[in-house]
Amino acid sequence: GAPDGPGKSTGDTTGEVPQRPGRAVTLNVLDVAGNLQLTQGMIDDFVAKNPDMISRVTYSKAPAPELAGKIKAQQGANRVDIGLVLTGVDGLAAGIEQGLWLDLLPTFQDRLGGMRDYLEPAAAMQKLAGNSGVTVTYYPSGPLLEYLPARLATPPTDAQALLDWARANPRKFQYARPANSGPGRTFLMGLPYILGDANPKDPSAGWDKTWAFLKELGQYVDYYPSGTTETMKNLANGTAHLIVSTTGWDINPRVLGTVPKEARITPIDGFHWVTDAHYAVLPKGVSTDTQAAVLALLAFMLTPEQQAKAYDEGYFYPGPAVKDVGLASAPQKSQDAIREFGRPEYDALIAGNPTEVPLDAKSLVAAFNRWDREIGGGKVKQG
């Protein structure tokens, strides 16, 4: 093997974390969850107001699976230059397992007052994060089914109907490969609740009905696109008549024009929301100055005024993780978009259905793996 690299530290990394950084820092933000669409405005706002804390900020995006490898490599080299990571559950959990993240809680609990006002399901999501992550945005996600009324008048509304419909309309039902797709993943995790599986948290042993269902459903599925966008496009152009969606994926693509405005959604009987959240984490090895700056930034982001920006254009609908952030306080652009493309029925659906936290990372990887081998890979033999 190679000798351990020298690397160079970017300042003190272990000492006391001051309230304010000694001097303004450059902050590199890595987003592996698409979270910046919601929070970049908040960060920019903070930087504009506090140039003495953060002098410059750079943003970069990467697919979630790469996150841990990247951070680990930087930590191995003893030169971590990513100051803030915005991630979903998957990246967060992978990092926790490898011990990549700094423990923010309870040490800095008092600096992050906003955490006390989390919505209830957001608080549940926060529990998943242990002591490492701070929930910055939250949404109940799905699973939902989406369709165009022009092509499909009455959509199936329960699992059996879905199967029957797919059988009757082969190749017209689509969902994307779960490992690459939020809605696909939510659908996968939501099915055990809908089908009443033995243990919805144990994909290896407790998901018999789900796997059987997916396998059967798979016979009528033409192929599994490698991204949600593709399923949206297919819905829009008529290749697919029924796809899997989430609240955000329902609203935002219609705002963007990827999907016609007339598209509708329907829940599946007996579904539980499989919630989702984005977290902010700090990799171990960042300097105390950066830590201080990021903590201040996070506190700022959890204020209701800033949280209101999370409405965005419905991308993560609703978005805010803290209570009592009304649409009215959101930027005008958000208000307009959601007024035009949002759905009043969501409030009732969110209120009226139970919420569940998603699978932990290990189980999720196991589920993906099994899905890849048995459901996705199964297409090889048929095709």
Place this chain on the structure above:
Amino acid sequence: MSAAGPGRPSAHWRHRLAERGIDRQLILLVPALVFVIALFLYPFFYGLSLSFQPTDGGPFSDYARFFSDAYERGTIWITLRIALPAALLNVLAAVPIAYRMRGRFRGKRLVTTLLVVPITLGTVLTAQGLLNFLGPTGWFNRILLATHLVDEPVRLTHNYWGVFFSLVITGFPFAFLLVLSYLSGIDPTLERAAATLGADWRRRFTRITLPLLMPGLATTFCLTFVLAFSVFPSAVLVGNPAGETRVISLAAYQAAYEQYDYPYASAIAMIMGFVELVVIAVVLAARSRFYTGATGGKG
């Protein structure tokens, strides 16, 4: 380098080395050598040794793991099934076209220039373009539907064919330009000589041009094959990365960056390199059976 040793008194060791072609000028080679050793050979052997230090099990357990798992093992076959036909098609299609275009004619530069364009597209735009163009409601299917050649869109993306087409789009121009340059390396008077000896164009091609082109074709095949074999982004973007286009580089990538199992990833990478080198070795062995000397052209 210091093989001076005792010799005839008149033969200075420098002379003796110079006689064998060793002198100070070789220093110019040093930076490149240092570079290739540090950045290629060392990491390569590091990876090799890493592949024998799996997280658990004996030194070969990662290799055993790969070959005992049909899902993983299958990636070799999947990759070959994509790369071999694509490389073959690229080379074979290039031959008649290059053969037509080897002379000088107006617009030749335009055609060759146009053919270079796909090289600049990059995998991502190609993927994006293929998704748009060959997709179920893309122009291609629309034309087929409009002309009633099919009643239902043909599916050409998110499967084997999507990857195949992306390899053709990026690989064919490359193969064509290479074949063209090999062809123009063959002295045109050879064919004219064959003509005066009574050979019609078919036999001129099969008896003279083709045998002389064969080594070039083999080389071209190897290079296009290398490109096709390491297909990665398009396998994800236009293929079906869970199924029929789960190529071996994807397996290596997932091992490294999704499972963080570097030894296993290294093992897969080594297997990948090995399989590729085997194919190349076979082709080059076949190539050596052809005449490979000068072909008298401007090559």
Place this chain on the structure above:
Amino acid sequence: MSAFSQLRLDGVSRRFGGQDALTDLDLTIETGEFIALLGPSGCGKSTALNCLAGLLPLTRGSIWQDERRIDTLPPERRGFGMVFQSYALFPHLTVRANIAFGLRMRRLPKEETRRRTAEAVRLVRLEDHVDKLPGQLSGGQQQRVAIARAVVFEPSLVLMDEPLSNLDAKLRLEMRTEIRRLHQSLGLTTVYVTHDQEEALSLADRLVVLREGRVQQIGSPRELHTRPANWHVADFMGYRNLWRGRVARRDGSRATVESSGQRLLGEAVGDFADHADVVVAVRPEDIRVDGAGETSNALSATIEVVEYQGRELAAEARTDTGQSLHLRTEQRIAPGDQVKLAIDPQRLLVYPAGATAETDRLADTPAATR
């Protein structure tokens, strides 16, 4: 494939993108003849040969083999053999396979192919090399393979495009004899392209001199050697001394020429009248050094440069009137010698000058200014 008694080129012309490479070539070739196409580089020799071979389509004109028009046939159906300047041997085939190629293309029985190949190999004396590849042969051997390959199927016409120009002097001499021998022993009709006048003279029965795509003269070696049709041909045929002058008097085939203040008597070739601008042409070996007693065409000169050439010396001399001239002699002379030169009026040819632009380069120092 069948022999013919006459091959006729009728106004054969070829243009390349608006430029005439060959203009109106009329030529009749009899069976068994050895014809040399001679001319400086770029004069259209290869173009003519390629047109004949069918490798270049004609722009105008026609080619007739007896009563059969053949310019529409592709090269492989004309049945001519060709030897290329750079040999154009098939590098991937052995000597034997190279030579047999033409027979194979004609689908002769195996046995006959073998027999005739072996015969051709013997003819060019390459018995020891039949299994080698061309790359393993020396230049002369390659040239022989090329010749054997072109003659093995007994073509009705053999075309050769500067076949010796890639060989060194000694080998060239040997191969020249070889080609001449082959021609005599096989009775092959041959068209031979070269820019080397000596080669053409020594090989051909008839010479065709081209210049800028046009025929200048067709004739036997002796005719060309002793009486070139114009001063360009003379220049090309080794008349190294060319200088301008003006006709003082023309008297039938005799002409008296005024050139740099000297009066010279010579043979008039071509049409010109008194006082016309002319060019005078003399070979170096036709200038005699022992001209002391001569009355006409005597020049006194100083030797400037002397080159030893075995039995003879080649020298450059400058006349008292400042004209530089080349001469060859067996006499022992040295630089600085004052000599009396004389030129036999029979050997001093007088040509009409033609366009001024062309004669411009013929200053006092013939042909050396270029």
Place this chain on the structure above:
Amino acid sequence: MSAFSQLRLDGVSRRFGGQDALTDLDLTIETGEFIALLGPSGCGKSTALNCLAGLLPLTRGSIWQDERRIDTLPPERRGFGMVFQSYALFPHLTVRANIAFGLRMRRLPKEETRRRTAEAVRLVRLEDHVDKLPGQLSGGQQQRVAIARAVVFEPSLVLMDEPLSNLDAKLRLEMRTEIRRLHQSLGLTTVYVTHDQEEALSLADRLVVLREGRVQQIGSPRELHTRPANWHVADFMGYRNLWRGRVARRDGSRATVESSGQRLLGEAVGDFADHADVVVAVRPEDIRVDGAGETSNALSATIEVVEYQGRELAAEARTDTGQSLHLRTEQRIAPGDQVKLAIDPQRLLVYPAGATAETDRLADTPAATR
């Protein structure tokens, strides 16, 4: 840079990977001499020249410029000029810049560089072409640039490696005169490499004949022309008729040789005794066709091939004893003629045969079997 009175090569040798390319070359060059290195391809001429130039390190031996040892100096510090076969002009520099290059390297004052460049340009008569790039010049012009570039900085020695071999015959002749003139007018010490014996004879004061890396003979053109030191040199110097024989009697400088049943009287060159195997060498032009009345060295033969060569004919004849020979004559002969040939015993040279392997190729048809 400074002139010298003597340049001495002392046992200069060079090996390439175990193969001797040049062995023990001893040669002393006097100022102002024109020396030609002559020999067949691959004999080591270029190797010798490159060793002298410093472009190749020696394997053994030393080179002395008067009392200074120079074989350890790099080429740029020896101050020699060199002209290369393929001109080796700098294609990116104009003619002027090419010629001035050597002066620039010596950091001469601008003014002097300009003056001397202009002078050199005048010397080679390229005034009209100074601003062209080499690619825009004809072969002969390029060759002149190369010469000017090599002589402009007045090198103590000019080396030329087959400078004319890329030119066509006519131009070669002209440039040859040019080089001779330059040598005479500038008094340059010159070492000239060629494989063309005619060129070497006509240019050099002294010739060095090499064979397989070893000196065969050093001498004046006349010595080499009339009395080559061994039959290899003779072969190379144009003695096209070489055939094997056995000495019947040696008598001082006279030897009687038995060859294919004929007795020939000739000059003995080198050591051999009675009954030794010998090689007989005769030039084609030394065989007389009008030998009817001769008693010694008379051969009756049949003319087989005749080539026209202007004033002379070259012919190949076969003696009644089956020997083939080359001859040149001004007499009119034709294939099939029966002739009586005679050879002046002074012109028939007899050499010891040496190793059998080498004389093997000298069968009945001299030199043509290769």
Place this chain on the structure above:
Amino acid sequence: MASITQAPPARPPATDDRRRRVTARPAAWIVWGVVIFFFLNLLGVVASVLVSSFGRRWFDTWLPDGYTTSWYGRAWDEFALLQVIVVTLEVSVLVVGLSLLIGVPAAYVLARRSFPGKRLIFLVFLLPILMPPITYGIPLATVLYKFGLAGNMSGVVLANLVPSVPFVILTMTPFIEQIDPRIESAARMCGAGLRTVFVRVLTPLLVPGILASAILVLVRTVGMFELTFLTAGPDSQTLVVALYYSMSASGIRAQQSVDAMAVIYTSMMLVLLVVALRYVNPTQLVAQVKEDPEH
């Protein structure tokens, strides 16, 4: 040869020319057909991206509903393209410069000299081009990370050098071989030392080769996905990698803005290409055979 077209001559043309063209027709038709089919599809691929990048929305129709240029602005902001492009250019320039500095001298030695072990060295230089980038990229990235050289610009540059240096060597070798070594000898005979020979003679003569090889390396580096992907850090992503992320990273983004980004990428490559083609023949982009205009 047969494809020379010319003005009609005065005498009636030889029938031969036309006849042979007719017989060559079917094969020619097929070949040209295939070429045209290829180009049409290629055009479709490129145009569909281009059209889409300007389309307001585009569902199941031949053309988009309306046109807008806003996707470009969106892509520019969303992916911080300015920074990405700057990084891309910096990386490319560094890679080109370094690989030339390292590669050209080595190419010179390999082209000019023979010495023991030359074949082996050549093979070693060939391997990085023959191996799939992933095969050595994964261990390389691991090693680079270990030494703290990856995850930033130096890592990207170093990783991209691995195929670039051999590439420079391979492309430069024939160019150097084409230069008559006697020209160097001539310069030395004129009194130029080794350094002067390099600066005054070799370099000017190699300019076309150096340019060709530089542009090729540039194009390859800009387009090199795998190695950059494996070694890039947050502030050292090049355009291809950003593009890949834009397609595969999570988050909802309009297809059109990805299309717009792809168009930006391709335009950049095209600019490079147009520049390249001023200096090199298209066939030279993949193989260094000097085309002789005379034949």
